[in-house]
Amino acid sequence: MVTVTNLNRIKRSIASHLQSGDxxxxxxxxxxxxxxxxxxxxxxDLHDSLEALKEYHSGKYTSFDQYNARRKSKRV
Numbered sequence: 001m002v003t004v005t006n007l008n009r010i011k012r013s014i015a016s017h018l019q020s021g022d023x024x025x026x027x028x029x030x031x032x033x034x035x036x037x038x039x040x041x042x043x044x045d046l047h048d049s050l051e052a053l054k055e056y057h058s059g060k061y062t063s064f065d066q067y068n069a070r071r072k073s074k075r076v
Contacts, residue, residue, distance in 0.1 A: 044075070 014025065048071045055062060
């Protein structure tokens with residue numbers, strides 16, 4: 001929840017960044033933001049799957065456990 005104190009702090013921060021010219025701001029409803037995050041995760045999973053398929057076709061075999069550990073470490 002955004003309180004008046006937090007809102008004033010946010011306004012000051014935005015004003016400061018606008019003056020310096022280094023702020024681009026996008027405001028989205030939370031559901032749209034969460035949907036975008038989910039799509040990004042799906043794209044990452046698809047990329048990982050394609051990379052695994054390329055490795056398989058090139059003759060580089062990796063166990064699922066090794067692949068999964070490497071995939072998770074890339075997300076950090």
